[in-house]
Amino acid sequence: MGKLVPITGNYAVAYAAKMARVQVVAAYPITPQTSIVEKLAEFIESGELDATMIRVESEHSALAATFGAALAGARAFTATSSHGLLYMHEWVHWTSRARVPVVMAIVTRTIGTPWNIWPDHSDFMDQRDTGWILGFGMDNQEVFDLTVQAFKISEDPRVYLPVMIGLEGFILGHTTMPVELPDQKELDDWLGPRRQGYVIDGREPLAIGNLAWPEDTEEMFMDIQKAMEEAKQVIKEVDESYGKLTGRKYGGLIQCIGCSNAKYVAIAMGAWAGDLIEAVQRLRDEGYPVGVVRIRFVRPFPIEDLWRIINGVKGVIVFDRAISFGAWGQIYTDLVAGLAQYTRNLPVISNIVAGIGGVNVTHTDFYKLVKNFVDIVEKGEQPPVFTWYHRR
């Protein structure tokens, strides 16, 4: 059986990396680095984790070193945040295109300027087009579970893509909750040894990322798209088998709360989905037929699962904690684009962008916003398609 320990979201990630027996961690020790790699350094120092910590000179090098270690056959891990993630952006693409399994935790924070250390999803959603699988936790337990699962997903031969796991800075990163750690032996058996498609071996020269013709390049990109499709199934299988191991099964790419008889669906991702669930519970108690869909993976985008829930509902309200300036929130955009393949008669769909730069959004805010949305649609009126919800 597992044991319960009170840990922060950052430590939950560190414990997950340790229990997945990572062999190499590369990190640059400055803000915006987090206590994830601090804790991993402690584990290595104390001998609890048999791994090599590479202290590099920048985040760009941190992911480059992680990539190199992974190519050489190591289970490799790194973590970063906001500007650190932006700085390593070039290597983010390299890693996915080389099809090397790597896991990276992103303690999400907004992007400057102005300089701001508070959480939103700006840095994370900026990674949508990189070819990484993108998962996001709601609480410290799920962050632990997702991080462990990320290795299994990344190293599946049907996938062989790197995985990022997001958790909000401060809200999860710095707050403590009891997290159940599985039994190490059972987890070892479940996760299995490191698996990858090819490895650097000094005895046989190998060129990686050499010049390729346009057609070859395009075919490699097309294969990443195919692998993303297969990853949907793999993520569900991993959720299923991990559920058998630990008793915690989340539902795959999305989690539904009260969706079965819902006429309205509220969608959110990350820690604030907890506040949304609380608000919707209150609305349901008052007779509002609302369900919550929590996005656990934005890449691959779970459109099939979402359509199954949304097909037949009257209204959908999508909360985005990031904005594509000049357009809308990213989850909203992906949802509407994806639904267009199923129907020409979309339900009423509204997008609320909020919580940017760490602005606090509480269950009371969610209660008012969802109630207002349902009331407008019930009156037969059209609510605004896009609202930037902001208050001081």
Next chain:
Amino acid sequence: MVGQDLIIEPIKYRVPLSKPKKGVAGKTGFWRTERPVVDKEKCVKCWLCEIYCPVDVIRVEPETGPTIDYDYCKGCGVCSNVCPSGAITMVPEE
């Protein structure tokens, strides 16, 4: 780093990998605008041209001195620059 706890399960997708092989990019000597020409009388057989050649097309033998594989020499001129005895001259291609 390749340890015993590693499974290589080949990837079914296309990956940007290649095995280095002579001439894999065609006869790159075609790119040359200047050709290094060796004056074997001046050559002191120091091997610097062979060591420095970035595409590994020069061989220096004790008896015959340097020979250059013009099929792949791109004419970069590094050999001419490092030669301590001025035995390699860059001559414009016709």
